[in-house]
Amino acid sequence: MPDLLLELFSEEIPARMQAQAADALKKLVTDALVERGLLYEGAKAFVTPRRLALAVHGLPGRQADQxxxxxxxxxxxxxxxxxxxxxxxxxxxxxxxxxxxxxxxxxxxxxxxxxPGRATTEVVAEIVPDIIRKFPWPKSMRWGSGTLRWVRPLHSIVATFGAEGDEPEVVHFSVDGIEASNVTRGHRFMAAEPFTVKRLDDWMAKLEAAKVVADRDRRKEIILNDAKDLALAAGLELVEDEGLLDEVCGLVEWPVVLMGSFEARFLDIPDEVIRATIRANQKCFVLKDPKTGRLANRFILISNLVASDGGKAIVAGNERVIRARLSDAKFFWDTDRLNGLASRMPKFQSITFHEKLGSQAERIERIVRLAKELAPKVGAPVALAEEAALVAKADLLTEVVGEFPELQGLMGRYYAQGENLPPEVAAACEEHYKPQGPNDRVPIAPVSVAVALADKIDTLVGFWAIDEKPTGSKDPYALRRAALGVIRIVLENGIRLKLAGRAVERHCLALLIQLKGAEFTKLGNEVFSSKVQELLSAEERSSLALRMVDADKSSTEQMLLGQMDKIVSDLLAFFADRLKVYLRDRGARHDLVDAVFALEGQDDLLLVVRRVEALAAFLATEDGKNLLAGYRRAVNILRIEEKKDGRAFAGPTVAALLKEPAEEHLAAAIDDVKARVSKAVAAEDFEAAMTALSDLRQPVDAFFDAVTVNDVDPALRENRLKLLDEIRAATRGIADFDRIEG
Amino acid sequence: MIDQSLPAHMRPDRSFQALLLTLQRFWADQGCVVLQPYDMEVGAGTFHPATTLRALGPKHWKAAYVQPSRRPKDGRYGENPNRLQHYYQFQVILKPSPENLQELYLQSLAAIGVDLKLHDVRFVEDDWESPTLGAWGLGWECWCDGMEVSQFTYFQQVAGFECAPVSGELTYGLERLAMYVQGVENVYDLNFNGREGAEKTTYGDVFLQAEQEYSRHNFEAADTAMLFEQFRMAEAACHKYLAFGDKGETHEMALPAYDQCIKASHVFNLLDARGVISVTERQSYILRVRELAKACGAAWLKTAGGGAAA
Known part of the structure; x- marks a missing residue:
């Protein structure tokens, strides 16, 4: 069976786009072939800075007749x-x-x-130009006088088709004047002359001879192995960096790995800053000295040339640039430390955090207030939490972070340490950003926890207040990540925090007042409702009063409280949603989370999770399964009868109408279980609550065995329906059993 | 390869001015019009009307010129070996971009002494955008042994208008290139005239005092009240000249109007260096300059140079 070889030869394709482009080419071409009845055995895409190629193996010579x-x-x-x-x-x-x-x-x-089926070459000639014209580059361009768009100017196209051993034919087509042929070129500097190619193996071999490694994975392998070997020979370790490796393998067709060095005096700069400097600007790898665990004054560079002097000039050139870059970094690091973190704070007033959410200074003020309030709940000294929250963002205004935003937090820690701030404060500078994702470490130091929670809750409340919530795949402010961060901090540290409690309500109300500030204009000396009095200090109340128009005081206040309630409850629903995702990833049942959240006032994530766990354990027992079955039977009967009568049946039952021993027994059991469940829940002992609930199983089963609910006597029937409702009521102390699936 | 017949002081790897002359010669041989710098303060060679305006419209155009470029914020009082508030760009524009533009560029590097068998030259993605000019293009920064020595751009849009045909633009950072080929670590140590001993003039001899004085000016002394006024005046003048030259289908004063756009842009850069423009205001100033650039671009397209039927 014949094979197809395609190569699109262009000027340098951005490294970050290469892998995706190779995948896209493969998918687009093979899909189009299959769609036209041309099934194939295998396909592989190749990409280098200057070429995007595809080999499709085992294609029929023509389509079947139809x-x-x-x-x-x-x-x-x-x-x-x-x-x-x-x-x-x-x-x-x-x-x-x-x-x-x-x-x-x-x-x-x-x-x-x-x-009649068409020749495969004819089909290819038809589909490829179209794919080229519509290729999904993230950004494409025109050049010269043409109208074709490609990622960078496209120069030539190879398209051959033929079976092994045969001389393959050129698939003839043209795109904006570029004629497909069997001619390509090798390495820009080491083999510039054009040559002809046949099929995949021939193409690969000739390219290799012309100093081009067409296979991206092989280039990565070469780079990684050679880099490790060079490091080893120098008694050092390569600091591996997958992202950088991905990028540099897209910058060379023939990787040549070389080692350079820089002056040891630059090792005064923190390792992370050296690495960021060398990585971001020069796309070089750094090396670690296994004896000290710190970086060595060496680096690995990947060039694209076997130079006539063995690479001496290339290394020297790169060393010069790295020296200049490290000089800059050292200058930044030194000047940053001349002025304390605190001295940077006033500048935050003129920096906008978000157009609608005010300046960074206002945001920091909010975080400080919330961190102070949360501190006692997480076991942090209030004064330390306040100090930490105040300087935690200060490194954003340092030169090093300005240059390398990815070092935010970490630099704050270094600078705080340098200023001899308390170690808890220094740690919080770095750790309050954590966890950054599902695999990142969660802060455990109480001060870090207080600031981390305050930072994330302020972000969430703020964006909820201006109605910028995540939708679908869009989450530009990483709010899902912030919510997951709160969930993980709370659960993994075993923190009791009411997410719809006073601290959050208060934060939300204060923020709303800040947002609406401009709307309240006139002075008023007002008395506020107890809710507002409870949440805001006298000072804040008077500042609110200052902004309120007299006549509108009570309606303004109502509006604010109404908005606050809505934001807090919407946000809680969002937390519930994220908690489900989090627990599902850990194998928990999302329906049980729903069942627990369906109850009123479930805003303490730690308790919710404990309750879910206890419920899951209970439902796995014989008693649990049977009780759930009994519950469903009761609810089904109730639903039918309530619909029939057009009314609801709600307890309590009338003791005198409990005729049968089984119903008497059940009524007594319900009273007992209800009391025990509520006591156990109050004591947060969910296992005990489940044990109590399990005692309901036997009387429920006995009731259904012995008693007919729909008795001919309407009074008895009504009383029994009320008894069924009591079963429902008893389970409500634990969860909404209606939400349980399976 | 460097022309071996050149006298020592004219070798591009020995003298800053010889580097410049070599590039001019190279691009003259490619059929470029070799222009002199534009006689106004600009932030980059792109602002020269020979690039900004000539990139618009259907007419073919090839030009090369050196352009002193002013970046008030980059002043370092002559104390930084790499940063300058005034430096030279060598600018080449070829419209339409020729098929072999990359090869031509590499040949020009060889001409100034970069041996392509010895040095690692790479084209690394770098998309170019000028918010004040309403312009963008795709291309690369060109690396020589890890150092960025040029910017290479295919213009897609200028002054808000699609470029057709597309211009290829090359911008060489002359000081950097000279430091590289001369093997010098500090820009002020560059040999400017290629002479040795008592005859030698360095880049520092020519520009160190200027860097010190202009840094003082840009950061400490520039009269901001006057500059704010100048910005308003330039903006108003630009609008005025645009209106004056507007004859419906044609335009008769695109170039003088564009001068005012350039002026406004430079005044804005000075104000920015003085730190008197807040983050939010900054955006609005950029937009105001862009509006001028767009209007000038639109006017240019109604002139003969812009390809309008006379």
Whole structure:
């Protein structure tokens, strides 16, 4: 079976786009082939800075012939119908149609359309130009006087088709004047002359001879192995960096790994800053000295040339640039430390955090207030939490972070340490950003926890207040990550925090007042409702009063409280949603999370999770399964009867109407279980609550065995329906059993 | 390869001015019009009307010129070996961009002494955008042994208009290139005239005092009240000249109007260096300059140079 080889040769393709482009080319071409009935055995895409290529292996030489029958109108149908049929089938007259008989419908016309399969080369020539024109580059461009768009100017196209051993034919097509051929070029500097290629193996071999490693993975392998070898020979370790490796393998067609060095005096700079400098600007790897665990004054560079002097000039050139870059970094690091973190704070007033959420200074002020309030709940000294929250963002204004934003937090820690701030404060500078993702470490130091929670909750409340919530795949402010961060900090540290509690409500209200500030203009000396009094200090109340128009005081206040309630409860629903995702990843049942959140006032994530765990354990027992079955039976009967009567049946039952021993027994059990459940829940002992609930199973089963609910006596029936409702009520102390699935 | 017949002081690896002359010669041989710098303060060679305006419209155009470029914020009082508030760019524009533009560029590097068998030259993605000019293009920064020595751009849009045909633009950072080929670590140590001993003039001899004085000016002394006024005046003048030259289908004063756009842009850069423009205001100033650039671009397209039927 023949193979197809395609190569699109262009000016340098951005490294970050290469891997995706290779995947896209493979998918687009193979999909188009399959769609046209051309199945293949295998396909592999290749990409280098200057070429995007695809080999499709085991294609048929041509499409299968197709025969299609098109049914027409019956014989003798009106002229119009016949004309329509002839047109649709592409026939000149009825002579070209055949007549078929059907026992029911009688005789009718049939057009047989024969479609001979086309040569694969013809199909390829048709689909490839279209794919090139519509190729999904993230950014594409025009050049010269042409109109074709490609990622950078496209120079030539190789397209060959043929079976092993045969001389393959060139698939002829052209795109904006570029004719497909069998001619390509090698390395820009080491083998510039054009040459012809046949099939994949020939193409690979000739490219290799022309100093091009076409396979991206092989280039990565070469770079990684050579880099490790060079490091080893120098008694050092390569600091591996997958992202950098991905990038540099897209910058070379023939990787040549070299080692350079820089002055040891630069090792005064923190390792992370050295690494960021060398990585971001020069795309070089750094090396570690295994004896000290710190960086060595060496680096690994990947060049694209086997130089005539063995690479001396290349290394020297790179060393010069790295020296200059490290001089800059050292200058930044030194000047940053001349001025304390605190001295940077005033500048935050003129820096906008978000157009609608005010300046960074306002945001820091909010975080400080919230961190102070949360501190006692997480076991942090209030004064330390305050100090930490105040300087935690200060490194954003340092030169090093300005240059390397990815070092935010870490630099704060270094600078705080340098200033001899308390170690808890220094740690919080770095750790309050954590966890950055599902795999990142969660802070455990109480001061870090207080600031981390305050930072994330402020972000969430703020964006909820201005209605910038994540939608679908869009989450530009990483709010899902912030919520997950709160969840993980709370659960992994075992922190009791009411997410719809006073601290969050207060934060939300204060923020709303800040947002609406401009809307309240006139002075008023007002008395506020108890809710506002509870949440805001006297000072804040008077500042609120200052902004309120007299006449509107109470409605303004109501509006604010209403908005606060809505934001806090919406946010809680969002937390519930994220918690489900979090627990699902850990194998927990999302329906149980729903069942617990369906109860009123479930805003303490730690308790929710404990309750879910206890419930899951209970439902796995015999008692649990049976009780759930009994519950469902009760609820089904209730639902039917309530619908029938058009009314709800709610307890309590009338003791005098409890005729049968089984119902008497059940009523007593319910009272007992309810009391024990509520006591256990109050004591947060969910295992005990489940044990209590399990005692309901036997009486429920016995009740259904012995008692007919729909008694002929309406009074008895009503009382028994109320008893069923009592079963429902008893379970509500634990969860909403309606939400349990399975 | 460097022309071996050149006298020592004219070798591009020995003298800053010889580097410049070599590039001019190279691009003259490619058919470029070799222009002199534009006689106004600009932030980059792109601002020269020979690039900004000539990139618009259907007419073919090839030009090369050196352009002193002013970046008030980059002043370092002559104390940083790499940063300058005034430096030279060598600018080449070829419209439409020729098929072999990359090869031409590499040949020009060889001409100034970069041996392509010895040095690692790479084209690394770097998309170019000028918010004040309403312009963008795709291309690369060109690396020589890890150092960025040029910017290479295919213009896609200028002054808000699609470029057709597309211009290829090359910008060489002359000081950097000279430091590289001369093997010098400090820009002020560059040999400017290629002479040795008492005859030698360095880059520092020519520009160190200027860097010190202009740094003082840019950061400490520039009269901000006057500059704010100048910005307003330039903006108003630009609008005025645009209106004056507007004859419906044609335009008669695109170039003088564009001068005012350049002026406004430089005044804005000075104000920015003085730190008197807040983050939010900054955006609005950039937009105001862009509006001028767009209007000038639109006017240019109605002139003969812009390809309008006379």
């Amino acid at each position: 025969r299609e029958e098109k049914k027409g109108p019956r014989v003798g149908a009106p002229e119009q119908a016949v004309a329509g049929f002839l047109k649709a089938a592409g026939l000149a007259s009825l002579d070209q149609a055949t007549i078929q008989s059907d026992p029911k419908k009688g005789d009718f016309y049939v057009a047989v359309v024969e479609k």
